[in-house]
Structure formats: structure tokens, C-alpha cells
Amino acid sequence: MSKVLALIMVLVLAVANLSAYAAEAKVIQLQIGNQMMTVDGAQQPIDEEGTVPVIQNNRTLMPIRAIVEAMDGSVLWDEATNTATLTHTGQTIQLTIGSETATLNGNPQTLDVAPIIINGRTMLPIRFIVESFGYSVDWDAADERITITENENNKANLQSNVLIVYYSVTGNTQKVAKMIEQKTGADIYLIEPEISYSTDHDETMVEMAEERESGNIRELKGVLPDLSVYDTILIGSPVWGRQPSNPVQKYLSLTDFGGKKVAGFWTAHVNPGTYAETFKSMVKNGQVLDGLSLLEADAPDFGMNEWLKALGISVSGKDEPAEQPENKAVSALDLYNEFKQDVQRVSNKYSGASTEVTGVVAYTGPDPHGTPSIALSNTKDGKQYVLFVVNSFDQLNEVSVGDTVAMKGNFHIFGSDDWVVLKQGVIISK
Numbered sequence: 001m002s003k004v005l006a007l008i009m010v011l012v013l014a015v016a017n018l019s020a021y022a023a024e025a026k027v028i029q030l031q032i033g034n035q036m037m038t039v040d041g042a043q044q045p046i047d048e049e050g051t052v053p054v055i056q057n058n059r060t061l062m063p064i065r066a067i068v069e070a071m072d073g074s075v076l077w078d079e080a081t082n083t084a085t086l087t088h089t090g091q092t093i094q095l096t097i098g099s100e101t102a103t104l105n106g107n108p109q110t111l112d113v114a115p116i117i118i119n120g121r122t123m124l125p126i127r128f129i130v131e132s133f134g135y136s137v138d139w140d141a142a143d144e145r146i147t148i149t150e151n152e153n154n155k156a157n158l159q160s161n162v163l164i165v166y167y168s169v170t171g172n173t174q175k176v177a178k179m180i181e182q183k184t185g186a187d188i189y190l191i192e193p194e195i196s197y198s199t200d201h202d203e204t205m206v207e208m209a210e211e212r213e214s215g216n217i218r219e220l221k222g223v224l225p226d227l228s229v230y231d232t233i234l235i236g237s238p239v240w241g242r243q244p245s246n247p248v249q250k251y252l253s254l255t256d257f258g259g260k261k262v263a264g265f266w267t268a269h270v271n272p273g274t275y276a277e278t279f280k281s282m283v284k285n286g287q288v289l290d291g292l293s294l295l296e297a298d299a300p301d302f303g304m305n306e307w308l309k310a311l312g313i314s315v316s317g318k319d320e321p322a323e324q325p326e327n328k329a330v331s332a333l334d335l336y337n338e339f340k341q342d343v344q345r346v347s348n349k350y351s352g353a354s355t356e357v358t359g360v361v362a363y364t365g366p367d368p369h370g371t372p373s374i375a376l377s378n379t380k381d382g383k384q385y386v387l388f389v390v391n392s393f394d395q396l397n398e399v400s401v402g403d404t405v406a407m408k409g410n411f412h413i414f415g416s417d418d419w420v421v422l423k424q425g426v427i428i429s430k
Helices: 002-024 064-070 127-132 152-158 172-184 201-214 246-254 275-282 304-310 332-338 340-345 393-398
Strands: 027-031 036-039 042-045 054-056 059-063 074-078 083-088 091-096 101-104 107-110 116-118 121-124 135-140 145-150 162-166 187-190 232-240 261-267 292-294 354-366 372-377 385-389 404-415 419-429
Touching: 027 064, 036 064, 059 064, 064 074, 064 083, 064 121, 064 127, 091 127, 107 187, 127 135, 162 172, 172 187, 172 232, 172 261, 172 304, 201 232, 201 246, 232 246, 246 275, 261 275, 372 393, 372 404, 372 419, 393 419
Parallel strands: 162 187, 162 232, 232 261, 261 292, 385 419
Antiparallel strands: 027 036, 027 145, 036 042, 054 059, 059 121, 074 083, 083 091, 091 101, 101 107, 116 121, 135 145, 354 372, 354 404, 372 385, 404 419
């Protein structure tokens, strides 16, 4: 009797293990020329029209809809643009008939071959799709059989609880978004307007103002990301008029965050003003956490690790650059970062006036924005440093570190108790 019970227990455990495996790792099989497919051991027709996988020009072409739906994903077809939108576990792929460029979460990807339509069905080499959705694919040449298996490691990565959503017109915000992606392993989605904005700053500001005045911000491309699998959404934008950029405002207007944690990060050439307050007011049904303000996108990791950790997000890599040796020559970037927090808190305090300053040259070279500049120390009204932004790098050859010089310029909008920046700098005497 005990042997019978033992055998029954072995069989029960074996069945339980097989069931657990089936639940954890989905397996889909198709065969060239065969109208049937197998999903977790159960046969079913690929579709009602009798679609079969085919080989054309040495490429195995598979029916996209049947496979994605077997993965528990979804497929939307836009007849007007011949575009298929595939979604699965928070990932979104867009494919256009005849185009070798696809997008994965808004980011362009190059396909080996363009999708085609055969007998009314969209067909494509399937590897790009299944691997993007966390599956692996194997080919048995003898039986002409394709086996698609759910990859638990990929699945875990795809189900990252953090999503980065960003818009970038000049690439500065993209630098920050990509760095966050590298540090955290988060998923990432690029916001794209249907009609691109100008890369010229002045023209962009005109477009921005016209749209905001009319209340008609241009539409966005594609399908917005599915937020259901994420706990935290990080939203990046350049600062336009001390507010989120128009594409990010459009995204926020279309999104209900369902109580999830939301934090912004933004890049600005000057003080971002009321960006944080405006951003918070635009987030619908989200728990808005402290954001990351970056005045200089060329140093995109300034304070980033500390910010991410405060949000409860795991970070890889070093926290911040180590302290510089005491004998290291001062640089404009050192000075800028030293007083950055003060600079962020002040708006237009010294703006508008033209002034002359006499001081000792502490630095010549590019400022944190890459613009030629001269930094003076021990200068006007007790300011510790004044950074003159000059018109060309040729002017830097006129002075050397340690020279006492007089310069004239117009105050820029940065200002603090220790630091001020002037533009249109001119050397008066030395």
C-alpha cells in the first residue's frame, strides 16, 4: 500500500512540475506549409483563412497576428497607413508594410526584410518580434518547424517596474534618458510628434507659443506605452517657456497614471523657473515625486544617482565623480557645478544691466555649454566668480590664467551670492 501511495505521490509531483513549467514558459510551434499551430501542446488553426508559414527568398515568413495573440499580446491594424501595432507586457512594436524600419517603444529599429501581405495576412521574419517580447526562436531544418519559447530571463527584464518616457528635440534630454536607462535597466519610450518641431531654438519658441495660445498642440505619433506593468514612470523633457515641452504636455493630457509613482527630469539652458510646479499640476491621477533639474545637459549625471535612489530605484555604477585633488586647476565646469544649486534658485536677479568687472583670470576655455568663456575671481560686489561668455575662442588667446583684466558684458539670467554669468563679454584692458 505504501508503495502505491509513493507512486501516486511521484505522479502527482511530476504532473505539478509539468503544469508549473507550462504556466511559466509558453511554447508555440509552427511548420512550413501547415495550417495548424501548437500552443503549449494544444493544436489550433493559425486562423480561419488557412494561413501557413512560407519560405520566400530564403526567408521564413510567419503570420504576425497569430503568433502575437498566442503570446497573449494584441495587434491593431491601421488600414490607412498599412501599419500594424503590436503590444505585449508593456512593449510596443510598430511595423509598416514595405518598410524595413520598425519602432520598439518609439525607438527606430532596422529589420532584415520589410513586412509584406500574403493573402490578406501580414507576414514577417519573426525573430525581431519574439525576441523583443521576451521569447527565443529555434529552427528545425529537417522538419521545417519553428519553435518559439518564452524566455523567463528576458521576461523578467521586460517587466521592469520602471518606464522612462521622454521627448528631446536637440538630443540633450535624450542623453539624460539614455543614462538613466543604462543605470537602471528601465524600459524606455520616445515621445514623437506627428509633425516635428524646428531644431532652431527661436523658431521652436514661436511654434510653442502659437500652440499654447490656440490650445491646439500637435498630435503624437503611434500608440502610447501600456503602463499596466510599471510602478514608476520617469518623464523627461526640455524646458520650454519654464514649462514641459509641448509634446510632453500632450502626452500628460492623454495619460491617466492610475495612482502610479511619477517623477520628472528636465534639461534647461537657463533657470527652469516654475517647471516642477507646472509638471505636477499636469499629471493626472499620479503620485508625483521629486524631480531632477539639470541646467547643463553636457554633465547629465549631476545628482542623478542620489535622485534615483531617493525614488527607490536600484542604480548601477558610481554615485558621483570623486573629489578633485586640491592642486587641480580650476575649470569653468568646476565653478559652475560648485554653485549650481544656488544658480537654480535665482531668476533674473542680475538680468538686464551692462557692467564692467576687473579681476584675476581663473579659467579660459569652454563653459559647461561648450561656449568660449573667461572666468574671473575676486570681483565685483563680493561675487566670488564672474564668467564672461565671449564671442569666439580666438578671444581666449588674449589673456592667460593669473592675468588681471577688465571686462565688460551684459548680465545673463544666472545669479547667486557667489556666482554670476555675463554674456557678450569684451576684454577692455589687461
